[in-house]
Amino acid sequence: MTASRTHLVLIPSFNTGQRVFDTVRAARAQWNPVWVVIDGSSDGTDAGLAEMAANDAGLTVIxxxxxxxxxxxVLHGLDVAAQQGFTHVLCMDADGQHPADLIPEFMACSQARPGAMVLGVPVFDSSAPALRVKGRKISNWWANLETLWAGIGDSLYGFxxxxxxxLRRVMHAQRWMRRFDFDPEAVVRLCWRGVIPVNLPAPVRYLSAAEGGVSHFNYWRDNRLLTWMHIRLMFGFALRLPILMFRRLASSPTRKSL
Structure with missing residues:
Protein backbone atom coordinates (compact mmCIF):
# COMPACT_ATOMS: atom_id res chain seq x y z
CA MET A 1 0.00 0.00 0.00
CA THR A 2 1.46 3.36 -1.06
CA ALA A 3 2.09 5.70 1.85
CA SER A 4 0.12 8.96 1.88
CA ARG A 5 2.21 12.11 2.17
CA THR A 6 -0.64 14.21 3.56
CA HIS A 7 -3.03 12.04 5.59
CA LEU A 8 -2.21 9.68 8.43
CA VAL A 9 -4.14 7.66 11.00
CA LEU A 10 -3.34 8.72 14.58
CA ILE A 11 -4.25 6.37 17.44
CA PRO A 12 -3.71 7.55 21.03
CA SER A 13 -3.49 4.59 23.42
CA PHE A 14 -3.52 4.33 27.20
CA ASN A 15 -3.72 0.92 28.88
CA THR A 16 -6.00 -0.48 26.18
CA GLY A 17 -4.77 -4.04 26.57
CA GLN A 18 -4.76 -6.56 23.75
CA ARG A 19 -7.43 -4.68 21.83
CA VAL A 20 -4.89 -2.12 20.65
CA PHE A 21 -3.10 -4.74 18.54
CA ASP A 22 -6.30 -5.67 16.68
CA THR A 23 -7.09 -1.97 16.19
CA VAL A 24 -3.66 -1.23 14.75
CA ARG A 25 -3.76 -4.25 12.42
CA ALA A 26 -7.21 -3.24 11.19
CA ALA A 27 -6.09 0.34 10.59
CA ARG A 28 -2.94 -0.75 8.78
CA ALA A 29 -5.00 -2.99 6.51
CA GLN A 30 -6.83 0.16 5.38
CA TRP A 31 -4.20 2.90 5.43
CA ASN A 32 -0.52 3.82 5.32
CA PRO A 33 0.86 5.39 7.47
CA VAL A 34 -0.57 4.64 10.91
CA TRP A 35 0.88 6.23 14.05
CA VAL A 36 0.26 5.13 17.62
CA VAL A 37 0.96 7.52 20.49
CA ILE A 38 1.39 5.51 23.69
CA ASP A 39 0.18 7.82 26.45
CA GLY A 40 2.28 6.49 29.34
CA SER A 41 0.72 3.01 29.27
CA SER A 42 1.73 0.59 32.02
CA ASP A 43 0.04 -2.52 30.61
CA GLY A 44 3.02 -3.72 28.58
CA THR A 45 1.46 -2.98 25.20
CA ASP A 46 4.28 -0.57 24.36
CA ALA A 47 6.71 -3.45 23.85
CA GLY A 48 4.32 -5.35 21.58
CA LEU A 49 3.59 -2.25 19.52
CA ALA A 50 7.28 -1.46 19.19
CA GLU A 51 7.83 -5.00 17.89
CA MET A 52 5.04 -4.55 15.36
CA ALA A 53 6.55 -1.27 14.18
CA ALA A 54 9.98 -2.85 13.79
CA ASN A 55 8.50 -5.19 11.17
CA ASP A 56 6.18 -2.69 9.47
CA ALA A 57 7.48 0.43 7.74
CA GLY A 58 3.94 1.81 7.63
CA LEU A 59 3.58 1.82 11.42
CA THR A 60 5.15 4.39 13.74
CA VAL A 61 4.99 4.15 17.53
CA ILE A 62 5.63 7.20 19.72
CA VAL A 74 -3.03 13.82 20.05
CA LEU A 75 -1.27 17.19 20.24
CA HIS A 76 2.11 15.50 20.49
CA GLY A 77 1.26 13.47 17.40
CA LEU A 78 0.07 16.60 15.59
CA ASP A 79 3.33 18.41 16.30
CA VAL A 80 5.41 15.52 14.96
CA ALA A 81 3.08 15.16 11.96
CA ALA A 82 3.46 18.85 11.12
CA GLN A 83 7.24 18.56 11.28
CA GLN A 84 7.03 15.77 8.70
CA GLY A 85 4.73 17.66 6.35
CA PHE A 86 1.40 15.93 7.02
CA THR A 87 -1.68 18.12 6.65
CA HIS A 88 -4.47 15.92 8.09
CA VAL A 89 -4.86 13.26 10.76
CA LEU A 90 -7.65 10.75 11.22
CA CYS A 91 -8.00 10.13 14.94
CA MET A 92 -9.48 6.88 16.19
CA ASP A 93 -9.62 5.15 19.57
CA ALA A 94 -7.36 2.20 20.33
CA ASP A 95 -10.03 0.06 21.99
CA GLY A 96 -11.77 -1.36 18.92
CA GLN A 97 -14.90 0.81 19.10
CA HIS A 98 -14.28 2.62 15.82
CA PRO A 99 -14.79 1.23 12.27
CA ALA A 100 -11.37 0.87 10.64
CA ASP A 101 -13.02 -0.24 7.39
CA LEU A 102 -14.36 3.31 6.94
CA ILE A 103 -10.90 4.89 6.99
CA PRO A 104 -10.61 5.07 3.16
CA GLU A 105 -14.06 6.66 2.84
CA PHE A 106 -13.27 9.32 5.44
CA MET A 107 -9.85 9.99 3.91
CA ALA A 108 -11.38 10.40 0.44
CA CYS A 109 -13.89 12.89 1.85
CA SER A 110 -11.10 14.85 3.51
CA GLN A 111 -9.01 14.88 0.34
CA ALA A 112 -12.00 16.28 -1.54
CA ARG A 113 -12.67 18.89 1.19
CA PRO A 114 -9.22 19.65 2.66
CA GLY A 115 -10.39 22.78 4.45
CA ALA A 116 -13.04 20.89 6.42
CA MET A 117 -13.01 18.54 9.37
CA VAL A 118 -14.71 15.21 8.76
CA LEU A 119 -16.73 14.11 11.80
CA GLY A 120 -18.02 10.64 12.40
CA VAL A 121 -21.65 10.53 13.54
CA PRO A 122 -22.13 7.38 15.66
CA VAL A 123 -24.60 4.73 14.62
CA PHE A 124 -25.36 2.87 17.83
CA ASP A 125 -26.28 -0.76 18.24
CA SER A 126 -27.76 -2.56 21.25
CA SER A 127 -24.39 -2.58 23.04
CA ALA A 128 -24.46 1.19 23.60
CA PRO A 129 -25.17 2.21 27.23
CA ALA A 130 -28.43 4.16 27.27
CA LEU A 131 -27.09 6.71 29.76
CA ARG A 132 -24.18 7.61 27.50
CA VAL A 133 -26.37 7.79 24.39
CA LYS A 134 -28.76 10.18 26.11
CA GLY A 135 -25.98 12.16 27.78
CA ARG A 136 -24.18 12.93 24.54
CA LYS A 137 -27.33 14.57 23.18
CA ILE A 138 -26.89 17.25 25.82
CA SER A 139 -23.28 17.84 24.84
CA ASN A 140 -24.23 17.94 21.16
CA TRP A 141 -26.91 20.54 21.83
CA TRP A 142 -24.47 22.76 23.70
CA ALA A 143 -21.77 22.38 21.05
CA ASN A 144 -24.19 23.45 18.31
CA LEU A 145 -25.41 26.39 20.38
CA GLU A 146 -21.81 27.49 21.01
CA THR A 147 -21.16 27.50 17.26
CA LEU A 148 -24.45 29.11 16.24
CA TRP A 149 -25.59 25.79 14.78
CA ALA A 150 -22.62 25.29 12.49
CA GLY A 151 -23.69 21.71 11.78
CA ILE A 152 -21.83 19.52 14.26
CA GLY A 153 -23.36 16.06 13.88
CA ASP A 154 -21.73 14.68 17.02
CA SER A 155 -19.36 16.49 19.37
CA LEU A 156 -17.98 13.47 21.24
CA TYR A 157 -17.34 10.72 18.70
CA GLY A 158 -13.57 10.41 18.34
CA PHE A 159 -13.50 8.89 14.83
CA LEU A 167 -6.01 22.29 15.38
CA ARG A 168 -2.40 22.85 16.45
CA ARG A 169 -2.99 26.59 16.60
CA VAL A 170 -6.14 26.10 18.65
CA MET A 171 -4.48 23.78 21.16
CA HIS A 172 -1.25 25.70 21.58
CA ALA A 173 -3.25 28.87 22.24
CA GLN A 174 -4.72 27.58 25.52
CA ARG A 175 -4.13 24.94 28.18
CA TRP A 176 -7.40 23.03 27.98
CA MET A 177 -8.42 20.17 25.65
CA ARG A 178 -5.83 17.80 27.09
CA ARG A 179 -8.10 15.07 28.48
CA PHE A 180 -11.71 13.95 27.96
CA ASP A 181 -12.65 17.51 26.99
CA PHE A 182 -10.53 17.26 23.83
CA ASP A 183 -13.06 15.98 21.29
CA PRO A 184 -15.98 18.38 21.89
CA GLU A 185 -13.82 21.45 22.50
CA ALA A 186 -11.79 20.77 19.36
CA VAL A 187 -14.82 20.87 17.07
CA VAL A 188 -16.27 23.98 18.71
CA ARG A 189 -13.03 25.95 18.55
CA LEU A 190 -12.33 24.84 14.98
CA CYS A 191 -15.82 25.99 13.99
CA TRP A 192 -15.03 29.36 15.55
CA ARG A 193 -12.02 29.53 13.23
CA GLY A 194 -14.17 28.84 10.20
CA VAL A 195 -13.36 25.14 9.74
CA ILE A 196 -16.54 23.60 8.33
CA PRO A 197 -17.75 20.25 9.75
CA VAL A 198 -18.67 17.50 7.29
CA ASN A 199 -20.62 14.66 8.90
CA LEU A 200 -20.45 11.01 7.90
CA PRO A 201 -22.24 8.13 9.65
CA ALA A 202 -20.05 5.52 11.34
CA PRO A 203 -21.01 2.57 13.55
CA VAL A 204 -19.65 2.38 17.09
CA ARG A 205 -19.18 -0.74 19.22
CA TYR A 206 -19.23 -0.85 23.00
CA LEU A 207 -17.27 -3.97 23.86
CA SER A 208 -17.93 -5.86 27.09
CA ALA A 209 -15.15 -6.77 29.49
CA ALA A 210 -15.39 -10.35 28.26
CA GLU A 211 -14.67 -9.09 24.75
CA GLY A 212 -11.62 -7.18 25.94
CA GLY A 213 -13.38 -3.83 26.14
CA VAL A 214 -11.62 -1.15 28.19
CA SER A 215 -13.16 2.15 29.27
CA HIS A 216 -11.47 4.95 31.19
CA PHE A 217 -14.66 7.03 31.27
CA ASN A 218 -15.65 8.19 34.76
CA TYR A 219 -19.17 9.56 34.92
CA TRP A 220 -18.56 12.01 37.79
CA ARG A 221 -15.07 13.20 36.85
CA ASP A 222 -15.61 13.46 33.09
CA ASN A 223 -19.11 14.95 33.22
CA ARG A 224 -17.78 17.57 35.62
CA LEU A 225 -14.97 18.26 33.15
CA LEU A 226 -17.48 18.60 30.30
CA THR A 227 -19.67 20.94 32.36
CA TRP A 228 -16.73 23.24 33.08
CA MET A 229 -15.75 23.06 29.42
CA HIS A 230 -19.18 24.19 28.22
CA ILE A 231 -19.20 27.04 30.76
CA ARG A 232 -15.89 28.26 29.33
CA LEU A 233 -17.08 27.81 25.77
CA MET A 234 -20.26 29.77 26.41
CA PHE A 235 -18.20 32.75 27.55
CA GLY A 236 -16.09 32.38 24.42
CA PHE A 237 -19.23 32.09 22.31
CA ALA A 238 -20.65 35.32 23.77
CA LEU A 239 -17.47 37.18 22.89
CA ARG A 240 -17.43 35.78 19.35
CA LEU A 241 -21.15 36.09 18.65
CA PRO A 242 -20.88 39.24 16.47
CA ILE A 243 -18.18 37.57 14.31
CA LEU A 244 -20.18 34.36 14.04
CA MET A 245 -23.31 36.30 13.09
CA PHE A 246 -21.43 38.27 10.44
CA ARG A 247 -19.89 35.10 9.03
CA ARG A 248 -23.30 33.43 8.91
CA LEU A 249 -24.91 36.38 7.14
CA ALA A 250 -22.05 36.63 4.67
CA SER A 251 -22.21 32.97 3.76
CA SER A 252 -24.54 31.39 1.23
CA PRO A 253 -28.18 31.24 2.37
CA THR A 254 -28.26 27.53 1.72
CA ARG A 255 -25.50 25.45 3.39
CA LYS A 256 -24.05 22.74 1.19
CA SER A 257 -23.45 19.40 2.83
CA LEU A 258 -22.20 15.98 1.84
Missing amino acids: ALPENRGKGAA RIYPVEP
Whole structure:
Protein backbone atom coordinates (compact mmCIF):
# COMPACT_ATOMS: atom_id res chain seq x y z
CA MET A 1 0.00 0.00 0.00
CA THR A 2 1.46 3.36 -1.06
CA ALA A 3 2.09 5.70 1.85
CA SER A 4 0.12 8.96 1.88
CA ARG A 5 2.21 12.11 2.17
CA THR A 6 -0.64 14.21 3.56
CA HIS A 7 -3.03 12.04 5.59
CA LEU A 8 -2.21 9.68 8.43
CA VAL A 9 -4.14 7.66 11.00
CA LEU A 10 -3.34 8.72 14.58
CA ILE A 11 -4.25 6.37 17.44
CA PRO A 12 -3.71 7.55 21.03
CA SER A 13 -3.49 4.59 23.42
CA PHE A 14 -3.52 4.33 27.20
CA ASN A 15 -3.72 0.92 28.88
CA THR A 16 -6.00 -0.48 26.18
CA GLY A 17 -4.77 -4.04 26.57
CA GLN A 18 -4.76 -6.56 23.75
CA ARG A 19 -7.43 -4.68 21.83
CA VAL A 20 -4.89 -2.12 20.65
CA PHE A 21 -3.10 -4.74 18.54
CA ASP A 22 -6.30 -5.67 16.68
CA THR A 23 -7.09 -1.97 16.19
CA VAL A 24 -3.66 -1.23 14.75
CA ARG A 25 -3.76 -4.25 12.42
CA ALA A 26 -7.21 -3.24 11.19
CA ALA A 27 -6.09 0.34 10.59
CA ARG A 28 -2.94 -0.75 8.78
CA ALA A 29 -5.00 -2.99 6.51
CA GLN A 30 -6.83 0.16 5.38
CA TRP A 31 -4.20 2.90 5.43
CA ASN A 32 -0.52 3.82 5.32
CA PRO A 33 0.86 5.39 7.47
CA VAL A 34 -0.57 4.64 10.91
CA TRP A 35 0.88 6.23 14.05
CA VAL A 36 0.26 5.13 17.62
CA VAL A 37 0.96 7.52 20.49
CA ILE A 38 1.39 5.51 23.69
CA ASP A 39 0.18 7.82 26.45
CA GLY A 40 2.28 6.49 29.34
CA SER A 41 0.72 3.01 29.27
CA SER A 42 1.73 0.59 32.02
CA ASP A 43 0.04 -2.52 30.61
CA GLY A 44 3.02 -3.72 28.58
CA THR A 45 1.46 -2.98 25.20
CA ASP A 46 4.28 -0.57 24.36
CA ALA A 47 6.71 -3.45 23.85
CA GLY A 48 4.32 -5.35 21.58
CA LEU A 49 3.59 -2.25 19.52
CA ALA A 50 7.28 -1.46 19.19
CA GLU A 51 7.83 -5.00 17.89
CA MET A 52 5.04 -4.55 15.36
CA ALA A 53 6.55 -1.27 14.18
CA ALA A 54 9.98 -2.85 13.79
CA ASN A 55 8.50 -5.19 11.17
CA ASP A 56 6.18 -2.69 9.47
CA ALA A 57 7.48 0.43 7.74
CA GLY A 58 3.94 1.81 7.63
CA LEU A 59 3.58 1.82 11.42
CA THR A 60 5.15 4.39 13.74
CA VAL A 61 4.99 4.15 17.53
CA ILE A 62 5.63 7.20 19.72
CA ALA A 63 5.92 6.49 23.46
CA LEU A 64 5.29 9.27 26.00
CA PRO A 65 6.92 8.77 29.42
CA GLU A 66 3.77 9.49 31.44
CA ASN A 67 0.02 9.65 31.02
CA ARG A 68 -1.01 13.16 29.97
CA GLY A 69 -4.50 12.58 28.58
CA LYS A 70 -5.95 11.89 25.15
CA GLY A 71 -5.78 15.49 23.97
CA ALA A 72 -2.17 15.84 25.02
CA ALA A 73 -1.26 12.62 23.20
CA VAL A 74 -3.03 13.82 20.05
CA LEU A 75 -1.27 17.19 20.24
CA HIS A 76 2.11 15.50 20.49
CA GLY A 77 1.26 13.47 17.40
CA LEU A 78 0.07 16.60 15.59
CA ASP A 79 3.33 18.41 16.30
CA VAL A 80 5.41 15.52 14.96
CA ALA A 81 3.08 15.16 11.96
CA ALA A 82 3.46 18.85 11.12
CA GLN A 83 7.24 18.56 11.28
CA GLN A 84 7.03 15.77 8.70
CA GLY A 85 4.73 17.66 6.35
CA PHE A 86 1.40 15.93 7.02
CA THR A 87 -1.68 18.12 6.65
CA HIS A 88 -4.47 15.92 8.09
CA VAL A 89 -4.86 13.26 10.76
CA LEU A 90 -7.65 10.75 11.22
CA CYS A 91 -8.00 10.13 14.94
CA MET A 92 -9.48 6.88 16.19
CA ASP A 93 -9.62 5.15 19.57
CA ALA A 94 -7.36 2.20 20.33
CA ASP A 95 -10.03 0.06 21.99
CA GLY A 96 -11.77 -1.36 18.92
CA GLN A 97 -14.90 0.81 19.10
CA HIS A 98 -14.28 2.62 15.82
CA PRO A 99 -14.79 1.23 12.27
CA ALA A 100 -11.37 0.87 10.64
CA ASP A 101 -13.02 -0.24 7.39
CA LEU A 102 -14.36 3.31 6.94
CA ILE A 103 -10.90 4.89 6.99
CA PRO A 104 -10.61 5.07 3.16
CA GLU A 105 -14.06 6.66 2.84
CA PHE A 106 -13.27 9.32 5.44
CA MET A 107 -9.85 9.99 3.91
CA ALA A 108 -11.38 10.40 0.44
CA CYS A 109 -13.89 12.89 1.85
CA SER A 110 -11.10 14.85 3.51
CA GLN A 111 -9.01 14.88 0.34
CA ALA A 112 -12.00 16.28 -1.54
CA ARG A 113 -12.67 18.89 1.19
CA PRO A 114 -9.22 19.65 2.66
CA GLY A 115 -10.39 22.78 4.45
CA ALA A 116 -13.04 20.89 6.42
CA MET A 117 -13.01 18.54 9.37
CA VAL A 118 -14.71 15.21 8.76
CA LEU A 119 -16.73 14.11 11.80
CA GLY A 120 -18.02 10.64 12.40
CA VAL A 121 -21.65 10.53 13.54
CA PRO A 122 -22.13 7.38 15.66
CA VAL A 123 -24.60 4.73 14.62
CA PHE A 124 -25.36 2.87 17.83
CA ASP A 125 -26.28 -0.76 18.24
CA SER A 126 -27.76 -2.56 21.25
CA SER A 127 -24.39 -2.58 23.04
CA ALA A 128 -24.46 1.19 23.60
CA PRO A 129 -25.17 2.21 27.23
CA ALA A 130 -28.43 4.16 27.27
CA LEU A 131 -27.09 6.71 29.76
CA ARG A 132 -24.18 7.61 27.50
CA VAL A 133 -26.37 7.79 24.39
CA LYS A 134 -28.76 10.18 26.11
CA GLY A 135 -25.98 12.16 27.78
CA ARG A 136 -24.18 12.93 24.54
CA LYS A 137 -27.33 14.57 23.18
CA ILE A 138 -26.89 17.25 25.82
CA SER A 139 -23.28 17.84 24.84
CA ASN A 140 -24.23 17.94 21.16
CA TRP A 141 -26.91 20.54 21.83
CA TRP A 142 -24.47 22.76 23.70
CA ALA A 143 -21.77 22.38 21.05
CA ASN A 144 -24.19 23.45 18.31
CA LEU A 145 -25.41 26.39 20.38
CA GLU A 146 -21.81 27.49 21.01
CA THR A 147 -21.16 27.50 17.26
CA LEU A 148 -24.45 29.11 16.24
CA TRP A 149 -25.59 25.79 14.78
CA ALA A 150 -22.62 25.29 12.49
CA GLY A 151 -23.69 21.71 11.78
CA ILE A 152 -21.83 19.52 14.26
CA GLY A 153 -23.36 16.06 13.88
CA ASP A 154 -21.73 14.68 17.02
CA SER A 155 -19.36 16.49 19.37
CA LEU A 156 -17.98 13.47 21.24
CA TYR A 157 -17.34 10.72 18.70
CA GLY A 158 -13.57 10.41 18.34
CA PHE A 159 -13.50 8.89 14.83
CA ARG A 160 -12.79 12.02 12.80
CA ILE A 161 -10.30 13.84 10.58
CA TYR A 162 -8.73 17.15 11.57
CA PRO A 163 -6.68 19.57 9.48
CA VAL A 164 -3.37 19.63 11.35
CA GLU A 165 -2.42 23.31 11.42
CA PRO A 166 -5.75 24.80 12.54
CA LEU A 167 -6.01 22.29 15.38
CA ARG A 168 -2.40 22.85 16.45
CA ARG A 169 -2.99 26.59 16.60
CA VAL A 170 -6.14 26.10 18.65
CA MET A 171 -4.48 23.78 21.16
CA HIS A 172 -1.25 25.70 21.58
CA ALA A 173 -3.25 28.87 22.24
CA GLN A 174 -4.72 27.58 25.52
CA ARG A 175 -4.13 24.94 28.18
CA TRP A 176 -7.40 23.03 27.98
CA MET A 177 -8.42 20.17 25.65
CA ARG A 178 -5.83 17.80 27.09
CA ARG A 179 -8.10 15.07 28.48
CA PHE A 180 -11.71 13.95 27.96
CA ASP A 181 -12.65 17.51 26.99
CA PHE A 182 -10.53 17.26 23.83
CA ASP A 183 -13.06 15.98 21.29
CA PRO A 184 -15.98 18.38 21.89
CA GLU A 185 -13.82 21.45 22.50
CA ALA A 186 -11.79 20.77 19.36
CA VAL A 187 -14.82 20.87 17.07
CA VAL A 188 -16.27 23.98 18.71
CA ARG A 189 -13.03 25.95 18.55
CA LEU A 190 -12.33 24.84 14.98
CA CYS A 191 -15.82 25.99 13.99
CA TRP A 192 -15.03 29.36 15.55
CA ARG A 193 -12.02 29.53 13.23
CA GLY A 194 -14.17 28.84 10.20
CA VAL A 195 -13.36 25.14 9.74
CA ILE A 196 -16.54 23.60 8.33
CA PRO A 197 -17.75 20.25 9.75
CA VAL A 198 -18.67 17.50 7.29
CA ASN A 199 -20.62 14.66 8.90
CA LEU A 200 -20.45 11.01 7.90
CA PRO A 201 -22.24 8.13 9.65
CA ALA A 202 -20.05 5.52 11.34
CA PRO A 203 -21.01 2.57 13.55
CA VAL A 204 -19.65 2.38 17.09
CA ARG A 205 -19.18 -0.74 19.22
CA TYR A 206 -19.23 -0.85 23.00
CA LEU A 207 -17.27 -3.97 23.86
CA SER A 208 -17.93 -5.86 27.09
CA ALA A 209 -15.15 -6.77 29.49
CA ALA A 210 -15.39 -10.35 28.26
CA GLU A 211 -14.67 -9.09 24.75
CA GLY A 212 -11.62 -7.18 25.94
CA GLY A 213 -13.38 -3.83 26.14
CA VAL A 214 -11.62 -1.15 28.19
CA SER A 215 -13.16 2.15 29.27
CA HIS A 216 -11.47 4.95 31.19
CA PHE A 217 -14.66 7.03 31.27
CA ASN A 218 -15.65 8.19 34.76
CA TYR A 219 -19.17 9.56 34.92
CA TRP A 220 -18.56 12.01 37.79
CA ARG A 221 -15.07 13.20 36.85
CA ASP A 222 -15.61 13.46 33.09
CA ASN A 223 -19.11 14.95 33.22
CA ARG A 224 -17.78 17.57 35.62
CA LEU A 225 -14.97 18.26 33.15
CA LEU A 226 -17.48 18.60 30.30
CA THR A 227 -19.67 20.94 32.36
CA TRP A 228 -16.73 23.24 33.08
CA MET A 229 -15.75 23.06 29.42
CA HIS A 230 -19.18 24.19 28.22
CA ILE A 231 -19.20 27.04 30.76
CA ARG A 232 -15.89 28.26 29.33
CA LEU A 233 -17.08 27.81 25.77
CA MET A 234 -20.26 29.77 26.41
CA PHE A 235 -18.20 32.75 27.55
CA GLY A 236 -16.09 32.38 24.42
CA PHE A 237 -19.23 32.09 22.31
CA ALA A 238 -20.65 35.32 23.77
CA LEU A 239 -17.47 37.18 22.89
CA ARG A 240 -17.43 35.78 19.35
CA LEU A 241 -21.15 36.09 18.65
CA PRO A 242 -20.88 39.24 16.47
CA ILE A 243 -18.18 37.57 14.31
CA LEU A 244 -20.18 34.36 14.04
CA MET A 245 -23.31 36.30 13.09
CA PHE A 246 -21.43 38.27 10.44
CA ARG A 247 -19.89 35.10 9.03
CA ARG A 248 -23.30 33.43 8.91
CA LEU A 249 -24.91 36.38 7.14
CA ALA A 250 -22.05 36.63 4.67
CA SER A 251 -22.21 32.97 3.76
CA SER A 252 -24.54 31.39 1.23
CA PRO A 253 -28.18 31.24 2.37
CA THR A 254 -28.26 27.53 1.72
CA ARG A 255 -25.50 25.45 3.39
CA LYS A 256 -24.05 22.74 1.19
CA SER A 257 -23.45 19.40 2.83
CA LEU A 258 -22.20 15.98 1.84
